[in-house]
Structures are given as C-alpha cells and as structure tokens.
Amino acid sequence: MSYLEDDLKLALQRAEPSGDFTERVLARLNAPPRKRAWWEELAVLFQPPRVQWVALTVVASVVIPIAGIQYHKEQRLRAQGEMAKQELVFAMRMAGSKLHKVQQKVLGMSQTENRL
Amino acid sequence: MTVSSAEGTAVRVQEDLERSDEGNLPAFAEIVREHQAMVFSLAYYFLRDRGLAEELAQEVFLELHRSLASIQSPAHLVFWLRKVASRRCIDQTRRRLFWPKLRLEDVPEPAARTREADPLLTRALARLVASLPEKPRMVVILRFQEDLDPSEIADVLDMPLSTVKSHLQRSLAMLRDKLARTVGEIAI
Secondary structure (H helix, E strand, O other), X not given: OOHHHHHHHHHOOOOXXXXXXHHHHHHHHHOOOOOOOHHHHHHHHOOOOHHHHHHXXXXXXXXXXXXXXXXXXXXXXXXXHHHHHHHHHHHHHHHHHHHHHHXXXXXXXXHHHHHO | OXXXXXXXHHHXXXXXXXXXXXXXXXXXXXXXXXXXXXXXXXXXXXXXXXXXXXXXXXXXXXXXXHOHHHOOOHHHHHHHHHHHHHHHHHHHHHHHOOOOOOOHHHXXXXXXXXXXXXXXXXXXXXXXXXXXXXXXXXXXXXXXXXXXXXXXXXXXXXXXXXXXXXHHHHHHHHHHHHHHHHXXXXXX
C-alpha cells in the first residue's frame, strides 16, 4: 500500500456525529407525522430520482400526441394519394378505350375509301 | 477486534434487530449507536457539511426503522446502511447543484479522531477527496473509510467491478497529482 493510501485511511477515519444524535433520531421517530404543505408535495416531484420520472412523463405527454397527429396526417395524405392514383388509372383506361374506338372508326373509313 | 468479541457483537446486533422489529425502541437506539459513526462519516466526507451529514444520517436511520422487517442479519444491516447512505449522498449532491455552495475552507473538521495524523495533510486530503466527482468520491470513501475491497464496493453501489477499479485508479492518480501541487503550495 502506498503512502497516499495510508494517508487517505487516516484522512477518512470514521468520525462521530454530535452527542445527542441517537436521541434526535428517536425523537423524530416518536414525532407525529407532519402534514406537508402543497409546495413541499410539489417540490418532492423535482427531487431525484423522481425528477427523472416527471421529466419522462412530461416528454412522453408531449411527444406521443405529436407523433400521433403526425401519423394521422401521413395516413390521410397516403389515402389521398392512393385515391388520386386510382382516379388517374381510371381516366387513362377511359381515354384508352375512346382512342381504340376512334382508331377502329378511322380504320373502317380508310378501308371503305380503298374499296371505292 | 478479536473473533469472539466480533461474534458477540454480531449476536447482540441480531438480538437488537429482532427486538427492534417487534417495536422495541431502546433496541433500535442500540443499533443507531452501533452504526452512527459509519453512516455519519460516509455522509460527512462525501458532503463536507456536518449539519447536512447529520440530517442525512438521521434520514437513513429513519428509513432503516421503516425497513427493519427486510433486514436479515447484522452483515445485511451494514450492507443496507452503506448502500442507502451512499445512494442518499449521491442524490443529495445532485439536489445541491441548484443550491448556493459553501466554501470548503469554512467547514469545521470532525471532532473525533482515533489516530494522530498530520492535520494539514489530513485536511488537504479530505478536501481533495470532496472535490472528486460523485461516484469516484463515494468509491474512494468506501475503499479507505470502510476498508471495502472493489468487489464489495461494486455490490454496494450497484456498479460493474471494472468501473469501480477504474474509478479507484483514476481517483488515486488525480489525488496524487493534486496533493503534490497542494503540498507544494503549503511548503511555499
């Protein structure tokens, strides 16, 4: 063991509290429980480790609704996009069938002209 | 302490524990007297504030009174007291971050000393220990005040053994360095 470690043992020797320490502990045990004021109840929330839980709860109560709203918005946008896509496909099909009909008519007319 | 007197103390504390659990206050007072120096010193060297250390030590014993049913043996009692005192000290310092700080030079030294030591060096070392960060500080106090080995400290502080060892090594290096400078200043 080094000199420093020996010196630390000397520097950190057990010390006695004041002479009436035990009596004061017993007096506190015998004392009727004091009702805490509202600000003391509130202050308890800001003492570790409770403060960590309070902070976590506050963050959760802010983050979870925001995430929920964001998710809902995204779902709505996705549904709108899906609907627009279906409408576009339907319109393309309609246009395609019309074109087909026009093409048939043009073909029919050109065959008639050839025969004449 | 001889083996037989240690055994005698253990038997007496076990009896006090059983009687305290049945609501016997004089038996509980004996437990407090037996362990008050240990709990108070942990708090005192950690906080370097005698009043606050006494308050914290009292809280630890009040918590003990509420938890007597869960204490299984005298050894468990010592382990429990060290664990609760350490945890409360660390919590107390975190709370004190928002409080005005006392100058360490204003804090009186504890009255009781069992061995003679160089008072300047002792005072400087205790002050340097108090300047360590929270967890390394408690590791150093448990190691040199309570004479616990690193695995026992790891149990008390719920900390990996490797972390305890590294806190000890780094703290000793830091103390050695700071002490060299402080002793240099004292010598000048």
